[in-house]
Structure formats: C-alpha cells, structure tokens
Amino acid sequence: SYEITQPLSVSVALGQTARITCGGTNIGNRYVHWYQQRPGQAPLLVMYRDSKGPSGIPERFSGSNSGNTATLTISGAQAGDEADYYCQVWDSSTAVFGRGTKLTVL
Amino acid sequence: RLQESGPGHVKPSETLSLTCTVSGGSISSTNYYWGWIRQPPGKGLQWIGIIYYGGSTSYNPSLKSRVTMSVDQSNNQYSLRLTSVTAADTAVYYCASRGSEGHFDYWGQGALVTVSS
Numbered sequence: 001s002y003e004i005t006q007p008l009s010v011s012v013a014l015g016q017t018a019r020i021t022c023g024g025t026n027i028g029n030r031y032v033h034w035y036q037q038r039p040g041q042a043p044l045l046v047m048y049r050d051s052k053g054p055s056g057i058p059e060r061f062s063g064s065n066s067g068n069t070a071t072l073t074i075s076g077a078q079a080g081d082e083a084d085y086y087c088q089v090w091d092s093s094t095a096v097f098g099r100g101t102k103l104t105v106l
Numbered sequence: 107r108l109q110e111s112g113p114g115h116v117k118p119s120e121t122l123s124l125t126c127t128v129s130g131g132s133i134s135s136t137n138y139y140w141g142w143i144r145q146p147p148g149k150g151l152q153w154i155g156i157i158y159y160g161g162s163t164s165y166n167p168s169l170k171s172r173v174t175m176s177v178d179q180s181n182n183q184y185s186l187r188l189t190s191v192t193a194a195d196t197a198v199y200y201c202a203s204r205g206s207e208g209h210f211d212y213w214g215q216g217a218l219v220t221v222s223s
Contacts, residue, residue, distance in 0.1 A: 001167070033209035035151075042200055042216050043143075043151065048209035086151055090208045093164040095141070095153035 002091035006098035012077045013106050020101045022070040022087030030089045032070040034063060037100075038083045046085075047072055077105050107131065108201050110217035116195075117223055122188040126201030126214060133182045134159045139204040140184045142175065144197040145216075152197075156204055157184055191221045 005023040012018035022032055032050050035043035046057050050065040060075045074081055082105045087098040112124035126140065133140065142154040155165035157175040165173045174187040188195060198218050202210040 031208055035210070042213040043210070044213070045209055045211050048205070048211070049207045054211065088210070094166060097151040097153060100150045
C-alpha cells in the first residue's frame with residue numbers, strides 16, 4: 001500500500017510563510033489534495049489537484065507537487081490558520097490520508 | 107449539504123449503521139462518488155470507502171470484510187454498515203462527497219459513535 005509522510009508539527013511566526021510537506025514515492029505522479037481541520041470541526045478542503053484552490057479559500061494558500069514531495073504553502077500566516085492539515089492521494093481505488101501536520105502560528 | 111445520522115452508541119460485536127442525507131444536490135449525480143471517512147479520538151483521518159449512485163463500491167482493504175455501503179436514491183441518502191465492531195471502531199464518522207479530481211469537497215459535520223458495553 002502507498003505510504004505518505006507528513007511532519008507531525010510545523011510552526012510559523014504570525015505573518016510569515018508556512019510550508020507543510022507531504023512525501024511519498026513519486027507522489028508527483030499523483031494528484032494531491034489538502035484538508036484543514038480546526039479543533040472540533042470537520043475537515044475543509046483547501047487545495048485540490050495539487051494546486052487548485054476551492055472557491056472561498058484565500059489566495060494565501062497555494063500548492064505544488066513534484067518528485068517525491070507535495071507542499072502546501074500558506075503565505076502571511078494568520079492565527080486562524082492554526083489547525084491540523086492532511087494531505088490525501090489515491091492509490092488504485094483506495095484513498096490514502098497522511099497522518100496530519102499540526103500547524104502552530106506563533 | 108451532507109448530514110450524518112444514526113446511533114451514537116453501539117455494543118461490541120454488534121453492527122454500526124449510519125446514514126448520510128444529501129441536500130442541495132442529487133445523489134444520482136454522475137459527477138460524484140459518496141464516501142465515508144472516520145477519525146478515532148485524537149487521531150488522523152481513515153478512509154472507509156466510497157459508493158457511486160449506481161451501486162459500485164470501493165472499500166478500505168483493512169475494513170473490507172466488515173463494511174457494506176448502499177445508496178437510497180429515492181431519499182437522496184447513502185448508508186454505512188460496519189459489522190462486528192470493537193472499541194477500536196470508536197470514532198467520529200464523516201460522510202463526504204468525492205469530486206471528479208478525487209478530492210473530498212463537501213463534508214458532513216461528523217457523528218461520534220462510541221463502541222462500549
């Protein structure tokens with residue numbers, strides 16, 4: 001089965017740029033989707049197909065995917081961005097989620 | 107748009123049953139698959155499976171022997187059954203729609219199901 005690696009935690013100073021990675025063998029050949037989950041809430045799609053932002057998601061969120069690493073970038077991090085972030089891919093007919101990265105905004 | 111419903115408590119060895127009601131769109135849409143994802147307390151997301159309105163399914167291999175999903179087009183609903191539950195099945199269960207790019211774009215608020223005697 002396909003395995004995804006995410007850092008357990010990432011910290012970023014208020015207003016700076018946060019980068020959350022999602023690693024996997026040749027993950028660049030797959031579409032990567034990203035979800036934000038604030039405490040007590042359902043996940044929210046913030047990026048799909050590597051770099052497409054859904055309607056309503058600030059342009060501060062961007063994504064890239066190449067080689068063995070996909071990256072979700074949050075520019076000008078705000079306090080409200082503090083959350084868990086999960087990446088997700090498909091492996092044949094099976095959805096695979098990363099274990100999640102806790103983003104802390106300092 | 108999606109709302110889970112079902113018992114919040116199930117006894118060990120019994121069957122967990124949840125329903126997801128879709129509003130604001132048709133479950134018969136050819137653009138969507140309909141999925142279930144769960145999250146044990148304090149842990150990450152685990153995909154359970156998806157179903158197409160016509161009935162075709164795909165399940166997580168680790169749960170496949172215990173999972174059944176079905177669609178009720180007349181009520182715009184789809185359902186999850188998980189048999190022989192244990193405490194390890196205690197989780198918040200989310201229903202979510204899967205878009206054409208493979209992303210889960212709309213999620214229900216989640217339903218906590220506790221397995222205990």
